[in-house]
Amino acid sequence: MPTYNDYGIILNSYDLGESDRILNIYTKENGLVRAVVKGARKTLSKFSGKVDQLSCCYFHFASGKNLDTVCDCEQVNSFSLLRSNLICLTSAVLFLEIVSNFAHEDEHDSHHIYDLLYVSLNRLQISPNPDLESISFISKFLSLHGYKPQFETCVSCAAKTDLKPALSGSYPYSSILGGILCSNCSGTINSKSVNSQTLNILLNAGRDIPIEQLYNKQSLNNQNKNIRSVLELLREHLDVRAKNKIKSFDLVFSL
Ligand SMILES: [Zn+2]
Structure with missing residues (x-):
């Protein structure tokens, strides 16, 4: 054998x-x-x-x-620190369920996903904000699979969007298509309004900068609602593309 x-x-x-x-x-x-x-x-x-x-x-x-x-x-x-913290453990199980949902046998390039999972679980153990760590993991995971949410151009017609997330305002976002829409397309395609702070969190998540450098403790507290909105948005994005609905999100949102 x-x-x-x-x-x-x-x-x-x-x-x-x-x-x-x-x-x-x-x-x-x-x-x-x-x-x-x-x-x-x-x-x-x-x-x-x-x-x-x-x-x-x-x-x-x-x-x-x-x-x-x-x-x-x-x-x-053994990721022993994760096992002793219910919130971190719940996020870890979410990571595992997401990987499981997209995984195949005999994948080539699986080391990218493996490395991302290993590094993300390690970071989660000592993270000041498990939700942001989840957002970072999911964003990078989606990028590796070619499913990254689209911001620079309209997800429907590919026209350049006027995205300026540093300013206040909101943008029409289609979860089914997976990105923001231009003003022409937003009139004909179902979308929801996503505020610029939420988009900023999502854009930051794709960059490889530690959470502590992006947010101080005060700004993390102020952003809690927006952080949860990003997780909701990513949940919808994943559910459209995964083999099965990702059930662990229910537990993450209940804590
Ligand atoms: Zn468009």
Whole structure:
């Protein structure tokens, strides 16, 4: 049976039979891998504590016809700080669900998504604002998939928009098409009004600048409502494009 090694983060898992567990793992080189861990639920299993959701491991796999097998694994990061903070943990589970929804087996270029997920989970552990960290993760994730919300030109007719997010005002935004509309198109296509502060947060999220440098504590408190509006907007954007609706948003918004 051919074998291979890869880094991976466990997206979710479910029980199989008496004591086995099936893992859905997002790996660095092979994209989504579905693999069984034999005896994972036995008390004295060598996998105990290593194959939980969110755990990052270096795996040794054996390829199978329908399902690969985890022969061994070494834990690289358990993200223990995330597990001790309910708000951060909820955001982390949101990241995993989003990756799971867009993931495929044998993806080439999966290392971009893997690296983004790993770095974002690490940053989330010490973030002053998990919602902003989620916005940053989702924006970069959408960019990697070519689904980034469009601002510079009208998402319908490609005319240049008069976007000036530094000024006050609002812009017509179409969640279905995924971007802002020019004044001509906004009359004929369903849209909602997005204020410039909300757009600013979204534009900042795509840049690789730490949250602490973009916002001080006071401005973060003032922006809470707008930050939630951006998350709502990204939720609609993802739901149109994902295989299934992203359920973890309900929990994020309930906290
Ligand atoms: Zn237009």
